[in-house]
Amino acid sequence: MALLEVKDLSVFYGVIQALKGISFEVNEGEIVTLIGANGAGKTTTMQSVIGLIPAQSGTVVYDGQDITKLPCHKIVHLGMSQVPEGRRIFQELTVYENLVMGAYSVKNKSGFKDDIDRIYTRFPRLAERKNQIAGTLSGGEQQMLAMGRALMSHPKLLMLDEPSMGLSPLLVDQVFEIIKDINKDGTTILLVEQNAGKSLAISDRAYVLETGSIVLTGTGAELAASDEVKKAYLGG
Amino acid sequence: MKLIETLISGLSMGSTYAMIALGYTMVYGIAKMLNFAHGDVIMVGGYMIFVTLSATGNPLLGLLAAVLFCVVLGVTIEKVAYKPLRGASPLAVLITAIGVSKLLQSTAQVVFGTAQKMVNVGDLGYLSWNGLTVQISTLVTLGCSMVLMVALSLFVKYTRTGRAMIAVSEDRGAAQLMGINVNKIIMITFAIGSALAAFAGLFMLMKSPSLTNTLGAMPGIKAFTAAVIGGIGSIPGAMLGGLLMGVVEAISLTVPAIAPYTDAIEFIILIVILLVRPTGILGKKRREKV
Ligand SMILES: Nc1ncnc2c1ncn2[C@@H]1O[C@H](COP(=O)(O)OP(=O)(O)OP(=O)(O)O)[C@@H](O)[C@H]1O
Numbered sequence: 127m128a129l130l131e132v133k134d135l136s137v138f139y140g141v142i143q144a145l146k147g148i149s150f151e152v153n154e155g156e157i158v159t160l161i162g163a164n165g166a167g168k169t170t171t172m173q174s175v176i177g178l179i180p181a182q183s184g185t186v187v188y189d190g191q192d193i194t195k196l197p198c199h200k201i202v203h204l205g206m207s208q209v210p211e212g213r214r215i216f217q218e219l220t221v222y223e224n225l226v227m228g229a230y231s232v233k234n235k236s237g238f239k240d241d242i243d244r245i246y247t248r249f250p251r252l253a254e255r256k257n258q259i260a261g262t263l264s265g266g267e268q269q270m271l272a273m274g275r276a277l278m279s280h281p282k283l284l285m286l287d288e289p290s291m292g293l294s295p296l297l298v299d300q301v302f303e304i305i306k307d308i309n310k311d312g313t314t315i316l317l318v319e320q321n322a323g324k325s326l327a328i329s330d331r332a333y334v335l336e337t338g339s340i341v342l343t344g345t346g347a348e349l350a351a352s353d354e355v356k357k358a359y360l361g362g
Numbered sequence: 363m364k365l366i367e368t369l370i371s372g373l374s375m376g377s378t379y380a381m382i383a384l385g386y387t388m389v390y391g392i393a394k395m396l397n398f399a400h401g402d403v404i405m406v407g408g409y410m411i412f413v414t415l416s417a418t419g420n421p422l423l424g425l426l427a428a429v430l431f432c433v434v435l436g437v438t439i440e441k442v443a444y445k446p447l448r449g450a451s452p453l454a455v456l457i458t459a460i461g462v463s464k465l466l467q468s469t470a471q472v473v474f475g476t477a478q479k480m481v482n483v484g485d486l487g488y489l490s491w492n493g494l495t496v497q498i499s500t501l502v503t504l505g506c507s508m509v510l511m512v513a514l515s516l517f518v519k520y521t522r523t524g525r526a527m528i529a530v531s532e533d534r535g536a537a538q539l540m541g542i543n544v545n546k547i548i549m550i551t552f553a554i555g556s557a558l559a560a561f562a563g564l565f566m567l568m569k570s571p572s573l574t575n576t577l578g579a580m581p582g583i584k585a586f587t588a589a590v591i592g593g594i595g596s597i598p599g600a601m602l603g604g605l606l607m608g609v610v611e612a613i614s615l616t617v618p619a620i621a622p623y624t625d626a627i628e629f630i631i632l633i634v635i636l637l638v639r640p641t642g643i644l645g646k647k648r649r650e651k652v
């Protein structure tokens with residue numbers, strides 16, 4: 127069953143059309159990747175789906191409910207979560223306080239202790255640095271924190287916008303491992319990446335976005351093997 | 363002894379400035395706008411105290427009425443005048459705020475006339491100790507403000523709503539991604555700022571009983587200056603800036619040679635501080651947003 131179904135989504139910035147009626151879906155339990163070059167509209171797609179940027183036309187159905195016109199905070203309360211481009215952790219708060227913010231939408235606070243322990247187990251670095259001001263964390267640690275923060279709300283659908291950006295190769299591998307793990311534990315994933323090779327390798331399905339339109343779709347393996355993708359995104 | 367008296371009176375005046383500066387700084391930090399009408403909310407609070415006092419003779423009831431009315435007023439101004447301009451150019455918002463300011467002043471003039479009202483909040487007398495003489499109202503102002511500032515700091519640090527305020531001020535989009543309703547947080551910010559303005563109105567009338575429709579104008583400008591000195595957007599900065607402003611003012615007023623230039627001196631201090639620290643004493647450098 128489709129957990130997220132996007133139909134003919136168009137988004138404009140002023141007169142510039144960033145998304146030209148794209149359609150895609152994410153089924154429960156899947157990892158789906160959007161790949162595309164700089165400026166293709168990947169971030170716009172992510173932000174529009176979660177209600178940060180209004181859609182000009184088209185529909186977004188999440189978990190059987192039309193959320194096209196809902197404001198972001200309401201969509202988050204429905205169990206969608208996002209690790210935004212550039213991480214955007216709260217720099218002036220501590221690691222712990224960032225995680226507290228992540229649990230903002232959780233009504234029942236009784237599980238908070240368990241949730242935070244679960245995050246600390248998944249990201250031991252965060253446990254070591256729980257009282258550190260988040261702005262002083264290294265890039266990799268900030269990425270861990272952004273992921274931990276997004277997981278605090280028990281999302282059904284977790285969206286990650288270029289989680290590997292700016293990380294060392296070792297950390298990139300680690301991030302993809304963690305994404306696989308999160309998915310195994312039952313969270314559906316929508317991933318945006320320029321690192322097409324690694325993301326296609328862990329994806330059930332993928333879409334290729336080019337200047338606001340979806341031009342190609344298939345399983346992760348199919349796209350990794352396709353000539354267009356190889357030429358444009360895999361450096362050969 | 364004289365110096366201590368001056369310091370106490372300066373801190374007291376400064377804590378009143380801090381009450382007002384908090385409203386400017388919180389709204390600036392969270393709604394990213396300069397609420398030019400904030401000073402006039404103090405004036406409206408003053409008239410509410412006047413009306414309630416005339417009817418009941420009870421200054422505490424007056425304060426309560428002022429706080430309630432100012433909260434409703436602040437929230438209404440935000441909803442009617444500022445919210446529709448979310449995302450508009452800062453200049454449009456500023457002009458609207460100036461318009462709201464003028465509207466409040468004119469309305470007060472229409473309702474209460476141009477003659478100044480004398481609002482006698484009640485004489486609390488003096489406290490004398492070892493040659494030190496302090497008006498009790500001065501101490502009440504100082505004490506109440508300190509309690510309010512501590513309460514506000516604890517609220518912001520330890521409550522869910524307070525943390526949401528920090529999150530919105532740091533990154534509105536990321537805050538929304540946490541599930542925070544930004545409009546609600548902005549509304550609460552205006553409510554808190556307006557309540558503090560009502561307190562400031564009472565403190566000012568305790569210090570000097572004359573009330574006109576420009577009661578909030580000068581203190582508003584000074585408190586805004588204090589907020590900038592402390593670092594606009596920073597809550598402890600507004601408190602520090604306010605207190606500093608009050609102390610400088612009190613000291614300057616005791617020196618006959620410079621007393622007439624007190625207001626100017628305060629602005630010169632602002633300029634000097636901004637030259638040394640463009641973000642104010644406790645202000646943070648704005649990071650580039652992605
Ligand atoms: N706030 C904005 N105002 C105007 N145009 C914008 C804005 N944000 C994005 N755009 C434009 O919309 C298009 C899509 O941008 P988007 O950020 O979605 O791309 P992207 O695929 O995420 O790129 P990248 O890989 O560089 O992150 C680009 O042409 C961009 O210039």
Ligand SMILES: [Mg+2]
Pocket residue numbers: 168169170211
């Ligand atoms: Mg992007």
